[in-house]
Amino acid sequence: MTALPPPIAAWFAARGWQPRRHQLALLDAARAGRHALLVAPTGAGKTLAGFLPSLVDLVENPTDGLHTLYVSPLKALAVDVQRNLLIPIGEMGLTIQVETRSGDTPSDRKARQRARPPHMLLTTPESLSLLLSYPDAAMLFAGLRAVVIDEVHAFATQKRGDLLSLALARLQRIAPGLRRVALSATVADPDGYRAWLAPWGDIDSVALVEGDKGADPDIAILLPEGRVPWAGHSGRYAVAQVMAEIETHRTTLVFCNTRSLAELIFQDLWAANAQKLPIGIHHGSLSREARRKVEAAMAAGQLRGLVATASLDLGVDWGDVDCVVQMGAPKGSSRLLQRIGRANHRLDEPSQAVVVPGNRFEYLEARAALDAVEAGELDQDPFRPGGHDVLAQHIMACACAAPFAEAELLDEIRSATPYSALDADSFEQVLGFIATGGYALKAYDRFRRLTRGADGLWRVSHPNFVKQHRLNAGVIVDSPILTVRFGNGRALGTVEEGFAATLTPGDTFFFAGLSLEVVRMDTTDLVVRATRRPARIPTYGGARMPLSTNLARRVRGLLFDRSQWPRFPDDVREWLEVQERRSRLPRPGELLVETFPHQERQFMVVYSFEGWNAHQSLGFLLTRRMEAAGLKPAGFVANDYALAVYGLEPISDPAALFSPEILDHEFVEWVQQSALLKRAFREVAVIGGLVERQFPGKRKTGRQVTFSTDLIYDVLRRYEPDHLLLRAAWDDARARMTDVGRLGALIDRAAETMLHVALPRVSPLAVPVLVLIGRESVVGRSADDALLIEAESLAAEAMTAG
Numbered sequence: 001m002t003a004l005p006p007p008i009a010a011w012f013a014a015r016g017w018q019p020r021r022h023q024l025a026l027l028d029a030a031r032a033g034r035h036a037l038l039v040a041p042t043g044a045g046k047t048l049a050g051f052l053p054s055l056v057d058l059v060e061n062p063t064d065g066l067h068t069l070y071v072s073p074l075k076a077l078a079v080d081v082q083r084n085l086l087i088p089i090g091e092m093g094l095t096i097q098v099e100t101r102s103g104d105t106p107s108d109r110k111a112r113q114r115a116r117p118p119h120m121l122l123t124t125p126e127s128l129s130l131l132l133s134y135p136d137a138a139m140l141f142a143g144l145r146a147v148v149i150d151e152v153h154a155f156a157t158q159k160r161g162d163l164l165s166l167a168l169a170r171l172q173r174i175a176p177g178l179r180r181v182a183l184s185a186t187v188a189d190p191d192g193y194r195a196w197l198a199p200w201g202d203i204d205s206v207a208l209v210e211g212d213k214g215a216d217p218d219i220a221i222l223l224p225e226g227r228v229p230w231a232g233h234s235g236r237y238a239v240a241q242v243m244a245e246i247e248t249h250r251t252t253l254v255f256c257n258t259r260s261l262a263e264l265i266f267q268d269l270w271a272a273n274a275q276k277l278p279i280g281i282h283h284g285s286l287s288r289e290a291r292r293k294v295e296a297a298m299a300a301g302q303l304r305g306l307v308a309t310a311s312l313d314l315g316v317d318w319g320d321v322d323c324v325v326q327m328g329a330p331k332g333s334s335r336l337l338q339r340i341g342r343a344n345h346r347l348d349e350p351s352q353a354v355v356v357p358g359n360r361f362e363y364l365e366a367r368a369a370l371d372a373v374e375a376g377e378l379d380q381d382p383f384r385p386g387g388h389d390v391l392a393q394h395i396m397a398c399a400c401a402a403p404f405a406e407a408e409l410l411d412e413i414r415s416a417t418p419y420s421a422l423d424a425d426s427f428e429q430v431l432g433f434i435a436t437g438g439y440a441l442k443a444y445d446r447f448r449r450l451t452r453g454a455d456g457l458w459r460v461s462h463p464n465f466v467k468q469h470r471l472n473a474g475v476i477v478d479s480p481i482l483t484v485r486f487g488n489g490r491a492l493g494t495v496e497e498g499f500a501a502t503l504t505p506g507d508t509f510f511f512a513g514l515s516l517e518v519v520r521m522d523t524t525d526l527v528v529r530a531t532r533r534p535a536r537i538p539t540y541g542g543a544r545m546p547l548s549t550n551l552a553r554r555v556r557g558l559l560f561d562r563s564q565w566p567r568f569p570d571d572v573r574e575w576l577e578v579q580e581r582r583s584r585l586p587r588p589g590e591l592l593v594e595t596f597p598h599q600e601r602q603f604m605v606v607y608s609f610e611g612w613n614a615h616q617s618l619g620f621l622l623t624r625r626m627e628a629a630g631l632k633p634a635g636f637v638a639n640d641y642a643l644a645v646y647g648l649e650p651i652s653d654p655a656a657l658f659s660p661e662i663l664d665h666e667f668v669e670w671v672q673q674s675a676l677l678k679r680a681f682r683e684v685a686v687i688g689g690l691v692e693r694q695f696p697g698k699r700k701t702g703r704q705v706t707f708s709t710d711l712i713y714d715v716l717r718r719y720e721p722d723h724l725l726l727r728a729a730w731d732d733a734r735a736r737m738t739d740v741g742r743l744g745a746l747i748d749r750a751a752e753t754m755l756h757v758a759l760p761r762v763s764p765l766a767v768p769v770l771v772l773i774g775r776e777s778v779v780g781r782s783a784d785d786a787l788l789i790e791a792e793s794l795a796a797e798a799m800t801a802g
Contacts, residue, residue, distance in 0.1 A: 003027060005059040007092045008052075014091075022211040023049040026181065027056060029207040030146070035180040037152075037194050039187045040211025042338070042351070046183045047081055048088075049209075050148040051120070053179075055089070057145060058096055058119060066117040068146045069171075071128060071164060073154040081150070082122050083299065096120065101127050104288050114140055125155065125164040126474040132170055133397040133470060144175040149197075152182040153334070153381060156196050159475040159687070162386040165196065165416040166394040172199050173412050180206075186334040188378035196383065201417040215350040217340045217373065221366050222325075222356045227571040228363050230795045231771040234261050235327040235356035239268040242325055245354060246305040247275060249323040251298070254307045255339050256327045259283045263510045265327055266307040270513070279305040281513045285481075286493040290512055324353040329362040331640075332548035333372035334379040359768050360572050361555070361641045365547070367567070368554035379548040386418030389688040389728045390475055392430050396689055397473065399434075399450055400466045403457035406431065431458070433724045437690065440720035441712070449689065471694040477683040482526045484511055487519060492528075500526050508533050547640040549742070552609040555641070556588045578799050579764040583757050591750055593654045594766060596759040601634065602650045605766045606643045614742040615643040621666050623647075625657050637772040644769045652758075658750035663743070681729035682709040688725055764798045 003024060004012070012019060022040050029036040030053030040046050054068040070081060082100050089096050097118035101110060103126070113121065114136060123131075131137060147168065155161045172178050182197050194206040224237050234256075235242075246252045246269070254269070256262040266281045273279060280294040280303050297303050301320045330336035340353040355370070357363040372378075391413070398404055410427050413419050432438070435458075437447025451461045460466055481494040492512045500521055503509070507518045508531055516528040558564050565573045579585055586592035592607040608615065615638035622645050626633040633647035651657070685691045691708045716723045734740040762770060771794055 005056055007059060007094060008055060011088060011092045019052070020045055020049070020211070022209050023052055025207075025209045026050065027053050029053075029209065030057070030179060030181075032207075033177070033179065035197060035199075035206040036209055037182045037184075037187075037190060037197055037206055038209045038211065039184055039190055040209075041213065042185045042340075044185075044211040046185070046211070047084070047150065050150065050181050050183050051085060053181075054120065054146050054148075055092075055094070055096070059094065063119075063143065065143045066119070066121055066140060067143065068120045068148060069128065069144065070120060070122040070148045070150065071125060072122065072150045073124070073160065074151075080295070080299075085120070098122065101131075103127065125160045125167065126476070128167050129163055129394065129397055130470060130473055132167055133400040133466075133473070135401055137401050138174050141171055141174045144171060144178055146179045146181060147171065149180070149182040151184060152193060152197070153184045153187050156182075156193060157381045157383050159387050159390050161196070162390040162418050163394065163475050165386065165418050166391070166413065169199070169412050169416040170394075170398065172415065186338050186378050188334070188380050192381070192383050196417050198417065200415045201420050217337075217353060218350040219336075219340065219353045219355065219370050219373065221363065221370065222354045223569055228357065228569055229359050230767050230792065231359055234264065235358050236265065236268055238356045239265070239272050242327075242354075242356065243269055243272040245323055245325060246277060246279070249304075249352075251301070251303060251320040252305045252323040252325060253321055253339075254305060254325045254327060256307060256309055257331065259285055259309050261327065262307050262309050263513070266513050267510055269305065269307065277304040278302060279307070281307045283309040285495065286512055287491045289491075290493060322352060324351065326353065326355045328356065328358045329365040329547075329640075330355065330369050331365075332379045332551060333369050333377060334548075336369045337373055337378070340373075360575055361639070361768050363569070363572055364555045364558050365551055365640075368551050368558055372550060372554060377550060379550045383418075385421060386416070387684070387687075387728060387731075388426070388430055388724055389684040391419065391422075392434055392688040392724075393469075393473060393475070395430065396434055396449060396460075396465075396469050399458060399460050400469055403453070403455075403459040405457055429724050434689070438716070438720055438723050438725075440716055440718075440723065447690070468692055469689065472686070472689065472692045475687050477686050482521065483524060484516070484526050484528060487527055487529060492516075495526060547609070547611040552611070552640075553588070556586065556609055559585050560587050575764050575799070582798075583759055583763040583765065584755060585765075586755065589749070589753055591746070591754045592765075593754055593756045594759055594763050595651050595654065595756070596761055596763065596766075597650070598646075598762050598770070601646045602648065603644060603646045603762070603766070603770070604651045604654055605763070605769065606645075606654075607641065607765065608643065608746050609641050610742040610746050611640050612638055614740075614746060615639070617667075617740070617743050618746065619643050619645060620670055621662055622657055624666055624670065625662065626651075629657075635773070637769060639769050639772065642766070642769040644766065644773070646773070654756050655751060655754050658747055658754070660747055660751075663740075663747055667740075667743075677729055677733045678710060678713055680733040681713045681725065684725045684728040684732060685709045685712060688728070690725060762794065762798045764795070767795045767798050770794060 004019065022038060023045060026036055026038055026049045038046055038049055040049070050070070051068070058067055072081065082098055085098050089098065098120045099113060099118040100122045101113055102124050114131070114134060117140060131140065149164070155164070168180060180197050182193060184193070187193055190208050191203060194203045194208060195201045198206045222238055222241055225241070229237055242254060254265060256265055262281060262283050266279070269279055278297075280297060282291060282294045294303070294306065298306060324340055326336065326339060330339070336355070340351045355366040357366045395409065398409060410422070410424065413427070414422055431450070435448065435450040435452070436442035437444060441447045448461050449465045450458050452458050481496055482500045483494055484492040486492070492514075495511065503518045503521065503526070505518050505520055509516055515531050515533060517531040517533065519527040519529055521527070559576065565576060576585065583594055584592055586607055594605045596603055606618075619636035619638055623633040623636055626645065626647060631647050631649045631651060633645060636643060636645040638644070686693060686709070690712060716726050720726075
């Protein structure tokens with residue numbers, strides 16, 4: 001305790017606490033002037049550890065102005081940290097000001113924060129980037145001593161991480177003595193994160209601090225009272241059992257993998273809530289007011305249950321939560337561990353969690369996830385070079401703050417690890433894009449955002465471009481949305497425009513826990529009224545979580561290793577036993593392909609376990625190749641585990657369809673002709689500043705943004721196919737939207753590892769994917785019931801001997 005100043009030491013002592021080893025280790029690293037990465041389990045006091053050096057410094061060396069920046073991936077996390085930080089600061093009797101700044105912060109408070117900043121400012125990467133775009137940024141951040149990055153795993157390897165890395169480089173130039181601290185509970189590659197965090201990638205400048213292991217979590221797989229279903233991914237069959245968990249715990253968090261599923265599960269739980277317990281719902285499409293109301297109720301211990309999505313995956317510390325339920329498979333061991341950590345939030349008590357698998361494959365996935373958690377095996381996060389669209393946005397932010405010299409800015413940018421390999425030619429191309437729009441667009445003044453003066457410095461061409469940048473900055477490009485409002489103007493949240501376009505007046509849907517009837521739809525709003533009529537469910541694009549390669553490998557192992565089968569429920573074990581007799585179970589690394597007739601169609605099912613994205617892409621490519629081969633394909637369906645292609649002609653030689661040139665020729669042609677590339681271009685065009693989403697006083701609709709980007713896309717494809725943003729869009733479409741890395745690995749090994757089994761009829765292993773035919777977007781209870789009836793019928797055929 002001698003290392004702590006008296007007010008802080010007394011605060012610990014008054015509670016009978018001792019600072020944890022890793023908390024003092026972070027303080028030691030700070031006193032040595034080192035950056036630090038803390039990897040510690042949930043409940044280990046990571047947030048206090050991150051702030052402790054700043055609290056100590058402010059006690060020992062009181063100062064005015066901004067001392068510490070805290071950067072989180074979620075607005076809710078910053079608000080929660082502010083609440084939990086203000087209490088100890090008040091109890092210690094310290095005069096330290098703590099405030100939050102995000103897109104939700106009122107404009108008058110933002111202006112005051114720049115003029116009279118608090119000692120600690122809690123913010124997001126996007127809000128930090130905006131702060132750096134003001135001329136007073138150098139003055140605001142001159143005395144900055146520390147940046148604390150919470151839940152660093154959630155965004156370091158993504159475009160938000162690129163933006164933050166560039167912001168850190170700028171802050172380090174403004175305040176050379178700045179310390180960087182990153183916190184996480186789920187990091188599989190600490191050295192990769194140390195390199196990302198370090199200036200110039202100097203890994204040795206970042207101390208690695210590892211927290212002590214906490215109590216092992218208590219995780220159960222919830223089995224239905226009947227049998228594990230053949231189909232579905234929601235776990236809705238277990239709603240009564242989930243309600244029983246809520247009834248027997250103080251507070252239960254029910255995690256769903258998509259927003260639409262969250263709305264559906266909330267309705268199901270409410271219908272089963274015989275005791276009328278207070279239950280809430282929380283997801284990113286709800287209005288700020290709705291989210292804040294639920295967060296406040298949770299913090300006050302007023303809710304018994306809360307249905308949530310990834311909006312609450314991270315860090316939020318609600319002490320009354322004593323159980324976490326995961327609806328459907330978790331898709332990754334790191335995500336499961338992160339969500340489990342929301343229960344108890346105490347290092348020395350086991351977190352209680354229940355996983356509700358949606359079908360039999362998901363049971364195996366849940367079992368694989370539990371085994372991975374028990375083994376301490378986390379999912380790898382692949383690092384990649386920084387995106388040029390993000391770089392363009394950052395350079396524009398720098399120009400908004402002050403004129404810059406090209407060589408000096410390039411040197412600063414290279415100190416950010418994602419951009420350490422940026423060459424001068426690429427940098428000049430990005431500058432040229434901001435200055436002129438590129439060869440095909442340079443005749444238009446609206447794209448001439450930067451000008452190089454006689455002094456050699458680059459500066460913004462017109463003040464309007466500064467306003468345009470600040471209104472449109474950010475790297476989160478949502479799908480086009482409409483605001484859901486009552487007739488009196490009260491907003492409930494947003495739904496995607498594609499879903500809204502399917503609605504007509506009189507249609508109904510569930511949203512924000514209410515059944516709503518459509519009154520009318522205009523340019524920006526979907527006007528509704530409450531109703532008691534049955535409802536549809538909103539669907540949200542881009543919400544599908546990929547199955548991690550780690551879990552895919554473990555699921556394959558469970559399938560083949562008979563010694564594991566006694567751990568499974570009887571119906572799951574019987575499923576695998578019949579599959580083994582009727583067909584084959586693939587060895588690890590083996591690609592099982594089954595062909596069989598069914599209902600006057602010819603089927604090929606590929607058990608590749610590479611995730612839905614890769615399977616979707618492969619399905620498109622295989623049907624194109626089958627068409628060329630005269631096999632008359634009729635369609636395909638996919639889940640995370642398998643792909644089923646069906647047509648009118650039998651496939652006698654599947655290996656011929658998987659030849660490696662499918663990626664060199666058909667894949668390139670398909671991506672270029674599909675909407676994938678246009679969608680990717682829309683995102684990079686918005687991030688790169690080529691297309692504005694907002695103007696002063698108004699916002700473009702999603703349709704207007706799409707129309708604008710489509711026009712520019714067509715011009716560039718025709719006149720400048722090598723344009724910077726077209727290349728960025730191509731990289732995005734390949735890597736993220738199609739999961740091309742896993743697709744390539746699948747095709748590369750197909751020839752050597754394929755095991756083709758020709759069957760007289762459908763196999764047991766094929767049932768979960770085949771029942772998806774014609775049911776890709778199931779909504780409503782009647783459709784769900786029909787799906788289960790069809791699955792049972794198909795399963796009876798697959799499982800019957802003969």
